Amino acid sequence: MLLMSSLIFIFLVVLVPHVVLARGIRRSEEILVFDQNYKVTWGDNHVMSLNQGKEIQLTMDNSSGAGFASKMTYGSGFFHMRIKVPGTDSGGVVTAYYLISQGNRHDELDFEFLGNKEGKPYSLQTNVFADGEGNREQRIHLWFDPTTNFHDYKILWNPHQIVFYVDNIPIRVYKNNSNLGVSYPSKAMQIQASLWNGENWATDGGQTKINWSYAPFKANFQGFDISGCQSQSLIDPNCVSYNYWWNDKNYWCLDPAGQRQYENVKQNYVIYDYCSDRQRYPIAPLECIH
Numbered sequence: 001m002l003l004m005s006s007l008i009f010i011f012l013v014v015l016v017p018h019v020v021l022a023r024g025i026r027r028s029e030e031i032l033v034f035d036q037n038y039k040v041t042w043g044d045n046h047v048m049s050l051n052q053g054k055e056i057q058l059t060m061d062n063s064s065g066a067g068f069a070s071k072m073t074y075g076s077g078f079f080h081m082r083i084k085v086p087g088t089d090s091g092g093v094v095t096a097y098y099l100i101s102q103g104n105r106h107d108e109l110d111f112e113f114l115g116n117k118e119g120k121p122y123s124l125q126t127n128v129f130a131d132g133e134g135n136r137e138q139r140i141h142l143w144f145d146p147t148t149n150f151h152d153y154k155i156l157w158n159p160h161q162i163v164f165y166v167d168n169i170p171i172r173v174y175k176n177n178s179n180l181g182v183s184y185p186s187k188a189m190q191i192q193a194s195l196w197n198g199e200n201w202a203t204d205g206g207q208t209k210i211n212w213s214y215a216p217f218k219a220n221f222q223g224f225d226i227s228g229c230q231s232q233s234l235i236d237p238n239c240v241s242y243n244y245w246w247n248d249k250n251y252w253c254l255d256p257a258g259q260r261q262y263e264n265v266k267q268n269y270v271i272y273d274y275c276s277d278r279q280r281y282p283i284a285p286l287e288c289i290h
């Protein structure tokens with residue numbers, strides 16, 4: 001039984017993505033340098049450009065972390081970043097890759113890597129804010145060690161759904177249920193990434209603090225091309241057009257292979273889901289049911 005499910009998993013995780021990649025997930029092969037699309041936003045002296053700008057390293061020590069952001073804001077897209085997160089003992093250290101709008105009642109789509117003590121797995125938290133409402137945390141354990149190699153983290157955002165992917169495996173889907181009164185991100189968002197001190201919440205509910213004897217912590221990023229529709233504050237109507245491949249029908253819901261991968265993640269890798277936290281939500285939020 002165990003062997004069977006391992007075999008199925010290997011099939012789903014290792015083999016299927018290549019098929020999906022070949023068919024669906026178009027991506028520019030062009031390797032851009034950081035400065036073409038991104039800028040450093042804080043902690044300048046904790047940012048290092050590597051490989052002629054094709055890679056960026058953020059560091060954090062007891063004086064500062066660092067962050068960067070896209071120069072433009074976007075109204076839809078299929079965003080991605082290759083990331084290698086800090087290794088060894090990284091309890092309390094948070095590496096984040098996210099989309100965020102400006103102003104009140106903001107929208108935000110987050111990947112947050114929650115560092116951990118040596119030998120304990122990283123958790124990857126995702127969250128969705130729409131119209132200022134968040135509190136939609138989900139957490140998974142990854143099926144690989146994210147500290148040793150780069151992996152792909154992606155966010156699809158079109159008028160129908162938001163999907164978070166890890167190496168092309170869907171790990172979370174947030175549907176546009178606005179017809180049921182559930183809010184859905186509708187403001188232009190900027191892409192941001194950062195390495196920061198999250199010791200008051202990130203690891204063991206804030207009990208594990210950063211051990212600075214392991215500093216500086218280092219997170220590396222690659223893949224600075226952006227598949228997104230540029231837009232100012234309110235989404236340009238053009239951003240929902242089918243001329244953008246990520247708005248195409250193929251991206252309105254997961255295909256059967258993607259659905260199977262997603263089910264597998266939910267069964268085997270999810271460690272926390274606000275949708276099933278009855279202490280917090282005695283009645284499941286609407287988007288959890290639909």
Ligand SMILES: *[C@@H]1O[C@H](CO)[C@@H](O)[C@H](O)[C@H]1NC(C)=O
Nearest residue numbers: 061062063212213214215216
């Ligand atoms: C920060 O780290 C440096 C180098 O390890 C150390 O010399 C310094 O005392 C530390 N500062 C604080 C405020 O902990």
Ligand SMILES: *[C@@H]1O[C@H](CO)[C@@H](O)[C@H](O)[C@H]1NC(C)=O
Nearest residue numbers: 158159176178179184185186
């Ligand atoms: C969400 O879906 C509704 C239709 O159900 C559509 O009118 C709306 O534009 C969509 N929202 C976004 C932000 O794309």
Ligand SMILES: *[C@@H]1O[C@H](CO)[C@@H](O)[C@H](O)[C@H]1NC(C)=O
Nearest residue numbers: 089118209210211212213214
């Ligand atoms: C921090 O790490 C050092 C080196 O491994 C260790 O000696 C020390 O006990 C750790 N500090 C805490 C508070 O765990």
